[in-house]
Amino acid sequence: MSAPTESLRIVDQAGAGALVGQVMETLRALESVLARESDHIRVGRLDQGLAETGDKTGLSAAYLQGLETIKANATALMRFAPEGIAALKEAHQRFTEAVTSNQAVLATAHSVSEGLVKALSQEMSRAHSATVYGRPSRNPSPYIRPGMESSLPLVLSRNL
Known part of the structure; x- marks a missing residue:
């Protein structure tokens, strides 16, 4: 699929x-990529959901470039393809809704993963604290500076 260029001039109905x-x-292809990404991320398949990031970036750039070409030729398009402009406005509205839905899915996944990492960190900190007479106690460590007593390093494996 070739991307339209900004220097393209519409002079007839065929060009419009x-x-x-x-x-x-381009808009349909981009919407399809977003839908697949959302579907994968909703069910926790992050690798598959993020696999098409390059395609999404390329399609987004092509769509934005197409919009710039449309803006540059707005008068000619209104003259030669008014029904096409109406269809584009409708499709853009549907696309905006798809983007909003995709962003909500991504924000939810981010929030859930952040909560999991925080809970894991708290659990690891609790497991490393010995209790002496009912109060948490820690052996001094040569690697912990003053004021950093409550923070411990957290290591995650991406192979899980």
């Missing part, structure tokens, strides 16, 4: 239809 079709195709 081709530009609108190209931007619509």
Whole structure:
């Protein structure tokens, strides 16, 4: 799929239809990538969900470039393809809803993973604290500076 260029000038109905079709195709492909990403991340398959990041970036750039070309040719498009502009506005509204949904899924996944890491860190800190007469106690460590007594290093394995 070739991306439209900003220097493209629309001078007839065929050119207007081709530009609108190209931007619509890019928009549909981008929406499809976002839907797959959301579906994978919703069920916890982060690797598969993030596998198409390069495609998403390329399609986003092509879509933005297409929008710039449409803006540069707005007068000609209104003259030669008014129904195409209306269809693009409708498709852009659906795309905006898909982006909002995708962002909500990503924010939820981020929040859940952050909560898990914090809970794991707290549990590890608790496991390393000995209790002496009912109060938590720690042996002095040569690696912990004053004021850093409550922080311990946390190591995660990405192979799990």
